[in-house]
Amino acid sequence: MYLYSVMPPDASHVEEYCADIIRQRDEGIADTPLLMFELIPEGEPVFDKAAEFCRVLDLYSERLLPHGIRPAVLVQSSLGHVYELDEPAAMQKIVAPQDGSEISSYCPLDENFRQYFYRVMQRIAQSHPSAVMLDDDVRLIARPVYGCMCDRHLALFNERAGTHHTRESLYAYLTSHPKTDALVQLYETVETDTLVDCVAVMRAGLDSVDPTIQGICCVNARCWETDRTAPVFAGKGNPVIVRAANGTYAPPDVLNFSDTMRRSATIRQKFAGIADVIIAETDAIPYNRYGKSARYLHAHFTGTLLDGLQGAKHWITRLNEFALPSGEAYRRILGENAGFIRRSPRLQRTCNGAAVGSRCRARIRASAETVILQHVCLNAWVSRFIFRHSRAVRYLQTAT
Ligand SMILES: [Zn+2]
Numbered sequence: 001m002y003l004y005s006v007m008p009p010d011a012s013h014v015e016e017y018c019a020d021i022i023r024q025r026d027e028g029i030a031d032t033p034l035l036m037f038e039l040i041p042e043g044e045p046v047f048d049k050a051a052e053f054c055r056v057l058d059l060y061s062e063r064l065l066p067h068g069i070r071p072a073v074l075v076q077s078s079l080g081h082v083y084e085l086d087e088p089a090a091m092q093k094i095v096a097p098q099d100g101s102e103i104s105s106y107c108p109l110d111e112n113f114r115q116y117f118y119r120v121m122q123r124i125a126q127s128h129p130s131a132v133m134l135d136d137d138v139r140l141i142a143r144p145v146y147g148c149m150c151d152r153h154l155a156l157f158n159e160r161a162g163t164h165h166t167r168e169s170l171y172a173y174l175t176s177h178p179k180t181d182a183l184v185q186l187y188e189t190v191e192t193d194t195l196v197d198c199v200a201v202m203r204a205g206l207d208s209v210d211p212t213i214q215g216i217c218c219v220n221a222r223c224w225e226t227d228r229t230a231p232v233f234a235g236k237g238n239p240v241i242v243r244a245a246n247g248t249y250a251p252p253d254v255l256n257f258s259d260t261m262r263r264s265a266t267i268r269q270k271f272a273g274i275a276d277v278i279i280a281e282t283d284a285i286p287y288n289r290y291g292k293s294a295r296y297l298h299a300h301f302t303g304t305l306l307d308g309l310q311g312a313k314h315w316i317t318r319l320n321e322f323a324l325p326s327g328e329a330y331r332r333i334l335g336e337n338a339g340f341i342r343r344s345p346r347l348q349r350t351c352n353g354a355a356v357g358s359r360c361r362a363r364i365r366a367s368a369e370t371v372i373l374q375h376v377c378l379n380a381w382v383s384r385f386i387f388r389h390s391r392a393v394r395y396l397q398t399a400t
Pocket residue numbers: 092093094095107108109148149150151152153
């Protein structure tokens with residue numbers, strides 16, 4: 001069982017947060033804190049964010065190691081989640097193929113970007129975290145803009161394809177040919193190759209100090225690219241661990257539960273034979289304590305465990321201000337059911353909860369696009385099925 005809990009690297013409340021982390025471990029809520037580092041490059045010259053964050057990581061480690069807890073790091077932003085930066089670094093941004101505009105995320109082919117993250121990972125490794133998790137902004141073709149067509153990317157594509165496309169002509173070609181077209185497939189391969197190479201540079205930064213650190217990748221919502229980045233970032237000899245993209249941050253109602261289950265089932269199928277371990281994305285919205293009930297979070301976690309996942313990245317702590325009691329309900333329900341959670345691998349083999357995922361998988365195709373289309377029809381059916389037959393949900397109903 002792999003149980004992580006996202007926590008803030010807050011130098012002004014080290015004692016309080018570390019006491020809470022120890023409590024989470026002692027009560028079986030989560031074994032490892034994931035300190036959230038926003039490392040997307042900013043400033044000119046670029047700020048040394050890693051040095052500042054790692055100074056706090058060292059304080060946490062000093063306090064937690066005697067209790068047998070080695071913190072881990074969540075690299076919450078690297079390429080970028082597209083939100084605007086106050087002081088963007090002078091590095092290549094992703095260029096939208098549609099219109100040539102730059103979006104507020106970095107191109108993974110930029111050598112300065114790669115070298116920045118080599119140094120960042122090297123600095124993190126010097127603080128010896130137990131694991132480093134890359135968030136799902138590590139994506140390129142899976143973005144709505146469909147990859148990057150900066151000059152470097154365009155030149156690389158033309159070189160490998162033997163063509164002389166401009167951005168306009170290539171985009172016109174891509175949007176007028178099927179996905180099975182050789183040139184369309186080559187475009188996606190070239191884009192993904194550059195992302196994988198960038199992740200390999202990040203991993204090399206860790207390896208230059210400590211090759212044993214576990215690397216973890218977060219699957220993006222469209223399931224692309226992580227199948228290739230996760231084995232590269234895991235580290236030699238380590239299990240390939242991915243975090244599923246089945247976050248339901250602020251569920252509008254309980255019927256939404258089927259969508260949560262559908263996404264974890266899809267990812268379990270997609271990553272069979274690629275990932276050794278898949279963990280759930282049980283996140284509550286971190287900046288709205290009323291966004292997700294503790295019972296929904298627990299049902300979310302239980303459902304995905306019964307469907308074969310092997311842990312979770314919990315986000316049960318308010319980060320934008322010091323307010324530990326706002327996560328108390330999450331801690332209580334996860335702690336009360338810690339024994340049940342630890343025994344869930346045995347239940348996976350016997351309970352109807354597994355059948356929910358199996359039936360989902362039998363009805364859906366491997367491609368995320370198809371799943372999204374079919375989900376419209378499946379949603380009501382799966383909801384009815386879950387509520388009538390799933391032991392996971394009977395458990396939820398009993399708890400409720
Ligand atoms: Zn580019």
